[in-house]
Amino acid sequence: MENESEIMTPDAAEIRNRIYTIRGKQVMLDSDLAELYGYEVKNLNRQVKRNIRRFPKDFMFQLTRDEMEILRCQNVTANVKSRTLPYAFTEQGIYMLATVLRGELAEQQSIFIMRAFREMRHFIANNAELFDRISKVELKQLEYQKHTDERFDQIFEYIGSHKETNQKLFFDGQIYDAFSLLIELIQKAEQDIILIDGYVDVSTLNLLAKKQSGVSVSIYTFQKTKLTAQDIVVFNAQYPQLDVKYSNAFHDRFLILDGKTVYHIGASLKDAGKKSFAVMLMKNAAEEMLEKLKSV
CATH class of the missing domain: 3.30.870.10 (Endonuclease Chain A)
Structure with missing residues (x-):
């Protein structure tokens, strides 16, 4: 761990705002993950490259310039200021990243991130009745403008107050x-x-x-x-x-x-x-x- 004193305490809403949909997958960028884990981006990516066989294309991919520009336009909070094309990690890739970085802190931060992914899936899978109340246009806004849409947080508050099913x-x-x-x-x-x-x-x-x-x-x-x-x-x-x-x-x-x-x-x-x-x-x-x- 590089600088434990600078590690951010994850906030559920903050993490959700850092999950983007690219190539039809929900992903997080290397820069956001580096901030969560207290690493410099280059050092985080260096650890990944040392263990590259653990990161196939469905775990991690590098954005194209067009994808980066679209992300910048659609998400004002997107942390894509670097000239280097960022890497995007899928949920599988983030889990694998925790095993590469190792340590209790990496596991703890990953739990917060995975819970955010899980909440987003449960929003779709376990709360179908909510879809009847929201138009297709509004759903699209929830996906691309969730950082400004208060209804999104209200939906997750609803989900959080209901007991999850112990699925098998x-x-x-x-x-x-x-x-x-x-x-x-x-x-x-x-x-x-x-x-x-x-x-x-x-x-x-x-x-x-x-x-x-x-x-x-x-x-x-x-x-x-x-x-x-x-x-x-x-x-x-x-x-x-x-x-x-x-x-x-x-x-x-x-x-x-x-x-x-x-x-x-x-x-x-x-x-x-x-x-x-x-x-x-x-x-x-x-x-x-x-x-x-x-x-x-």
Whole structure:
């Protein structure tokens, strides 16, 4: 962290004003994220470039000059004063950025940001009745002029006063919600975690790193996994003990906690929230699953 004394305390409305729609995606600019995390923009982007394989095009992209000019015209608060074309981070990219920057503060700031993204999705998905009261023209104004429209804040106050649904079914784009539930499940384990997932990578380990201290992890995955031996060594150096085994015996993904509780997960953990999927508790399945693993 560069200058912790200058880190801003996130305000929900302020963060929402820094979320823009570019190329049909809700994104935040590198300059705004750098300010939130207490970094200089160049140093934040340097960290990203050092870990560029973690930031595919659907996680991060650089604006064109036309996009930057449109953003300046439509958003008077947009922080795009630099001559260098800024980078835009999607919700997935912001989550990955927190893992790159690391530290308790980066995680804390990311939580505020992800909540702002989640509120915007819930505005659309969970408050359909409000759409009947607002014309299409007004909705467009809410999207492009939210920094001056008081009704936007009133809508979010309404959302904030209503209890959220504890969803087990996730739709395309619900990255934060999906990761939040998976982390919650992982943190329930007190002794050991077994993950059966054919496609694991470093993103999977970032989730498993949220486990309680002393909890061991066993992963059953395909031989052609993107997880390298070095990734396993690095993980074990900080979050022991991880054991990776290779098997083609399973098609679906399963999470087994303390040898007692089994969850069926409809997508690889690294892809949670990218497409619609479900997480389902499987009752009385642990004994049968563990017996099958003995033969793997």
